[in-house]
Amino acid sequence: MNGEGRADRAYRLATAGVACALILFPLLILVILYEFSRPSIVFSGFSFLSGGKWAFGDLYSTTRVIRNGVAAPPSSSYGALVFIVGTVASSALALLIAVPISIGIALFLAEEAPPFISGPLSSLTELLAGVPSVVFGLWGVFFLIPLMKTTIEPGISGFAGGIPFIGQPFGQGYGLLTSGIILALMIIPIISSTIRDSFARTPIELKEGAMALGSTKWEMIGTVVIPSSRASILGASILGLGRALGETMAILMVSGGAINFFPHTIYSPINSMAAVIVAELDSAFTDPTGMAIYSLAEIALVLFLITLAANMLARVFVVGGMVRAWMSQGISRLT
Amino acid sequence: MRATSQRHALVRRIKDRSFRFLGLFATVLVLLPLFHIILLVAYNGASAFSLEVFVRTTAGLSEGLSNAIVGTLFLVGLSLLFAIPLGVLTGVYLGEFGTGQFASLVRVSTDVLTGIPSIVLGYFGYITMVLYLGWGFSALAGGLTLAILMLPYIVRTTELAIRKVPDEIREASLALGVTKTTTINRVVIVTALPGILTGILIAMSIGLGETAPLIYTANWSDYLPTGALTKSPVGYLTYVVWTYINEPFASAHALAFAAALILMMLVLATNVVARMIIQLRWGRMR
Numbered sequence: 001m002n003g004e005g006r007a008d009r010a011y012r013l014a015t016a017g018v019a020c021a022l023i024l025f026p027l028l029i030l031v032i033l034y035e036f037s038r039p040s041i042v043f044s045g046f047s048f049l050s051g052g053k054w055a056f057g058d059l060y061s062t063t064r065v066i067r068n069g070v071a072a073p074p075s076s077s078y079g080a081l082v083f084i085v086g087t088v089a090s091s092a093l094a095l096l097i098a099v100p101i102s103i104g105i106a107l108f109l110a111e112e113a114p115p116f117i118s119g120p121l122s123s124l125t126e127l128l129a130g131v132p133s134v135v136f137g138l139w140g141v142f143f144l145i146p147l148m149k150t151t152i153e154p155g156i157s158g159f160a161g162g163i164p165f166i167g168q169p170f171g172q173g174y175g176l177l178t179s180g181i182i183l184a185l186m187i188i189p190i191i192s193s194t195i196r197d198s199f200a201r202t203p204i205e206l207k208e209g210a211m212a213l214g215s216t217k218w219e220m221i222g223t224v225v226i227p228s229s230r231a232s233i234l235g236a237s238i239l240g241l242g243r244a245l246g247e248t249m250a251i252l253m254v255s256g257g258a259i260n261f262f263p264h265t266i267y268s269p270i271n272s273m274a275a276v277i278v279a280e281l282d283s284a285f286t287d288p289t290g291m292a293i294y295s296l297a298e299i300a301l302v303l304f305l306i307t308l309a310a311n312m313l314a315r316v317f318v319v320g321g322m323v324r325a326w327m328s329q330g331i332s333r334l335t
Numbered sequence: 336m337r338a339t340s341q342r343h344a345l346v347r348r349i350k351d352r353s354f355r356f357l358g359l360f361a362t363v364l365v366l367l368p369l370f371h372i373i374l375l376v377a378y379n380g381a382s383a384f385s386l387e388v389f390v391r392t393t394a395g396l397s398e399g400l401s402n403a404i405v406g407t408l409f410l411v412g413l414s415l416l417f418a419i420p421l422g423v424l425t426g427v428y429l430g431e432f433g434t435g436q437f438a439s440l441v442r443v444s445t446d447v448l449t450g451i452p453s454i455v456l457g458y459f460g461y462i463t464m465v466l467y468l469g470w471g472f473s474a475l476a477g478g479l480t481l482a483i484l485m486l487p488y489i490v491r492t493t494e495l496a497i498r499k500v501p502d503e504i505r506e507a508s509l510a511l512g513v514t515k516t517t518t519i520n521r522v523v524i525v526t527a528l529p530g531i532l533t534g535i536l537i538a539m540s541i542g543l544g545e546t547a548p549l550i551y552t553a554n555w556s557d558y559l560p561t562g563a564l565t566k567s568p569v570g571y572l573t574y575v576v577w578t579y580i581n582e583p584f585a586s587a588h589a590l591a592f593a594a595a596l597i598l599m600m601l602v603l604a605t606n607v608v609a610r611m612i613i614q615l616r617w618g619r620m621r
Contacts, residue, residue: 004515005514005515007514007516008514008515008516011515011516011519012428012431012432014424015424015425015427015428015431015432016428016432016437018420018421018424018425018428019424019425019428019429019437019438019441021421021425021486022425022441022444022445022448022486022487022490023440023441023444025444025448025483025486026444026447026448026451027444029451029455029456029459032459032462032463033455033458033459033462036462100361101361101364101365102361103361104357104358104360104361104362105358105361105362105365107355107358108358108359108361108362109362111358112355112358112359121362123610124366125365125366127603127606128369130540130541130544130602130603130606131369131372131373131544131599131602132543132544132545132546132573132576132595132598132599132602133544133546134544134546134573134576134577134595134598135372135376135544135576135595135598135599136372137576137577137580138376138576138580138591138592138595139368139371139372139375139376141580141581142375142379142580142588143371143375185365185368185369188365192365216347216348216350216351217351217355218350218351218354218355219347219351221354242450245452246450246451246452246453246454246455247452248452248453248454248546248547249546249547249573249577252577253577253580253581274452274454274455274547277454277458278454278547278550278551281550281551293462293466296458297458297462300454300455300458300459303452303454303455304451304452304455307450307451307452307455308447308450308451310450311446311447311449311450315446
């Protein structure tokens with residue numbers, strides 16, 4: 001049989017045609033979000049990203065503010081910086097908590113635990129990754145926020161007395177730190193399982209070599225296992241960052257929903273881009289100029305672009321890291 | 336001299352032990368809250384369970400969850416209707432023919448789709464389907480938005496499952512004079528079916544737990560779904576968990592936990608079935 005028959009060719013083209021949908025969806029989402037945010041981009045310009053005041057204005061007024069040919073309700077202001085800061089700060093805090101813990105878990109699962117423990121434990125952590133984010137939020141509202149308020153925040157604040165951001169008067173239990181902790185719990189499974197896989201790929205010769213030179217197991221981990229997985233650790237962290245940046249429900253429930261308020265300690269209430277889109281739902285419906293809907297579309301667009309950048313970066317590190325690991329794993333380190 | 340080297344060895348050993356202990360500590364540190372979440376939801380949810388929860392609708396923060404349970408299943412079922420054919424066919428394409436540049440473009444955009452925050456998908460569904468197409472808050476808008484969210488998971492697992500099918504099986508079929516199309520449909524897909532099914536179940540469990548893509552598309556309804564695809568909002572379990580816990584009434588809190596428990600059981604059941612399929616498959620291959 002030479003080449004493919006007509007029916008086979010039709011089959012291949014048909015499946016390829018369906019596959020086009022997968023290319024189409026992200027493009028469509030990008031283009032439509034851009035189209036819908038255009039009035040907002042024209043109206044607010046760069047102040048959308050640099051302004052800290054967010055107000056839909058007087059939605060019942062019949063007068064309009066016209067700027068650059070676009071109408072919006074009077075005394076409206078669309079500055080999303082509070083939400084951008086909240087998103088970035090809570091995700092960064094989550095990474096700060098999640099990455100060291102994930103490395104610890106990965107080391108435990110890959111190097112320490114006997115197979116009869118590490119096997120079930122690995123599938124358990126993966127199962128736990130399937131806990132819906134509203135359930136994390138529920139736990140946050142019902143258990144973590146009260147605990148933060150009565151015990152954890154006073155404890156940290158008292159212990160770190162006077163240090164900027166940390167040793168400050170604590171708050172009501174919700175806010176930046178609580179959001180960071182919940183986000184960390186949510187992204188630890190994905191980060192730790194990615195790092196564990198990378199640790200497990202460390203060539204046994206290198207590990208044996210380090211042990212044969214008289215290292216303790218910890219020294220072997222520090223000189224061989226962790227360095228040869230550096231790119232994967234970075235990639236996994238950025239992957240987790242991508243998740244944290246886009247997380248909506250849990251943050252919505254524990255962040256405190258700050259508007260027009262920048263966090264000045266780790267106990268401050270915050271808001272995130274994803275959460276504010278949900279929180280502003282009802283107001284958005286009632287804006288007769290539609291600008292509320294356009295401005296939320298612009299937040300969605302910015303969020304999309306930020307997570308896209310994070311995911312592309314993670315791809316470069318994880319894929320590139322694997323290639324580099326193959327080519328020069330640890331050798332430069334030993335010589 | 337000897338004393339210092341002995342002390343040095345002791346320091347190294349202590350360091351070794353204590354750092355290795357940190358790994359165990361980190362694992363416990365994460366497992367404890369995760370277990371606590373499950374136990375808390377199981378305890379509070381189970382104590383809120385009654386026949387009423389399953390047969391009555393959410394009339395103003397109390398009574399039952401039947402509208403949300405039926406709504407969740409309706410939305411997820413509807414989304415699978417779109418996501419399965421699209422996802423499986425794309426996966427088959429990538430697995431069987433996916434060597435060229437077009438295929439790698441499909442793979443990259445599948446990854447991009449996985450990374451899009453679910454609220455962004457929800458807002459996209461809102462401006463396209465609810466507003467532009469005029470469907471209003473509806474099952475179709477919610478189901479299609481969920482379908483876009485589930486698609487990449489089905490594509491990825493289908494591709495992997497197809498690629499795992501040994502070439503000998505394909506060659507045996509081709510050697511019998513069977514066309515490639517029939518080989519794929521009758522031999523490759525059938526062999527890869529457990530893997531494909533696993534991907535569908537994983538996508539389903541993700542869809543069951545989602546909230547953000549539905550708020551702007553299916554919105555919420557206190558009534559059972561009418562079966563209408565457009566212009567009729569639909570209730571779902573995650574909405575109850577999110578909104579009812581912030582109400583100041585004990586009955587609302589009880590319903591929030593009951594909804595969370597039903598949700599976790601649905602997600603867990605789909606996950607466990609998916610895992611069982613994987614185990615059975617591997618067991619047989621060995």
